[in-house]
Amino acid sequence: MNILLLGSGGREHAFAYQITQSPRCKQLYIAPGNAGTALVGENAPMAATDFPKIKEFCLSKQIALVVVGPEEPLVKGIVDFFAQDPALAAIPIVGPSQKGATLEGSKEFAKEFMQRHHIPTARYASFTKENLEQGLQFLQTMAPPYVLKADGLAAGKGVLILDNLEQAQAELKQMLLEEKFGAASQKVVIEEFLKGIELSCFVLTDGKSYRILPTAKDYKRIGEGDTGLNTGGMGAVSPVPFADEAFMKKIEDRIIIPTIEGIKKEQIHYRGFIFIGLIKVGNDPYVIEYNVRMGDPETEAVLPRIQTDLVDLLEAAAKGQLEGSSLSIDPRSATTVVLVSGGYPEDYQKGKVISGLQEQGESLVFHAGTSLKEGEVVTSGGRVLAITSLADNFKEALKKSYNRIEKISFEGMYYRKDIGKDLG
Template structure:
């Protein structure tokens, strides 16, 4: 009824993702736990090199602007970090790296927390997930858009989430209001657990892939009324119930991804996957209905289970049923969490 409702941040709010420098300054202003950092430009490159000397390896360099997910370098050698800083400030990522954020490396295990906010202090915390970004097993090789995800996350227990809400979510939501920034939509918190304490690695201003494919499975409430209420600035006491089951996603990708890969390969078996929900990412259909690959990440094979083992078995059964020339998937999704449980 009435005017259309937009669920998403204002331009000022979107800077939480659009500018790494703004996000880090925001966290410092509101005492939100994050890695030590400083920002540098071409004029201050020598100071940047000196700051690198105060940190321990590995060194984290981030292009301030959006660089298609490729603007973060993690480097083991101090000399290499200095030369990479010079290259980035010299235009490696165009305008995106006119400012570079250098920060200390945090060692721990990561998870993703999504919060739906209504801009007036109302928010709901969505089911917590963990994603797997690198192409190779054991988290090796280049980053991708995401090779799989698991929810819930064993270490994100009640006590951990109490700290997340108290130290990160509340100061973020209240900080946006205090700064006069209208934010009605999803805030993604990329968190790392360092010796039991949550710290923020980054913000995104949207749902994240491939976590969304497990988070959506675990939302038991009807999402549409929640989105409508958030967009209207009135979440009030609307419930967001969680499905108690585990949900997992295994992504099947084109051979060669995230480098060059072929498109137009014939996909078979997608209709035969049982006990799974297939999210099509890089697929297309021919005029006569034949399913073809049309991207690097082809299908997200998502499934429920009473525990992590059953959910993964269902996801992998579907991923094994879907076939096309050059298909690849990671076989170790969720293994690190199984070791913790």
């Protein structure tokens, strides 16, 4: 079958790599893709949010399955766009409806959903500039550190964790009055800080049945020892060593099942991924946030561990036929280390030539922010490459990834050397 994958990051290269392992994939198109996806499929020069162009492309190329990588097309309603167009309605698409995507598109909607369905999460309240004074007072009732979240999409950067009350109040003013994170911070959710260790849980659902994919832990801060600014993610480890069978049972019973039941009760059309950002407090799981697609860079560590034909799984979810489908997972550990441009997540330069990509080895090199220029692969984003390795344990896998990184270089290249250090 011909498959269209939307997106251009490391997540999409990992999807493209895995999809093309399937004998059922005749031709994979990636829109817009990057220099890495061009190695496994054919890039299509159109934005993932250009719905009319996507329609034209699907019909001209006889696309039989659409896989949506990033959140933006989902929040903008691409699934509804397909469902409402007689020419597209028969094409299965992996992703939730616009209402379902609001679980990521609005932090407030997600928190209210959790409350309605008794899903454990932190205490919270949300504010706009109209009730800023109440927000400033609410902060005074909280114990530090103070967590401020832009309600809308802010590319993974709209969360502030601050120890000082005056600073938290100043940032709240900046977010609401000056729109520090653009339209995303016209509403701000203030929530209780939960102290514990984080992990990501991934679920594929057709809105009725579900399959739990491998867990992962990602590393958000730019600096070693989890210091400095938040990024889109500097590395990931899968599985999470502390998420044993008993803890996973708690996650399934208290969080996954009530989430799926909530989606059913509220009659939300949802055929895609649910990424549940969790925190382990003591021995109990709490939800930090929902995302409505796979995470990045966790995807680069999770997908290589899936041994089942990914196209079969995706098609079953998109057609509402997930019940009874099997999921086989590689018992080995996978680790991903992200190479970023100097200066990221603030200003950085693009167009730096990347060398060492031709070296053969066991590790998988997923492209994130790359493009082709005059026959050479150059940097085009903050996060440039994700290096994934598999081994019997995560420490061995990390050694492999770091060894592969030594053969790669580009001007200003930076990466964290402490991924997985907190896992023992």
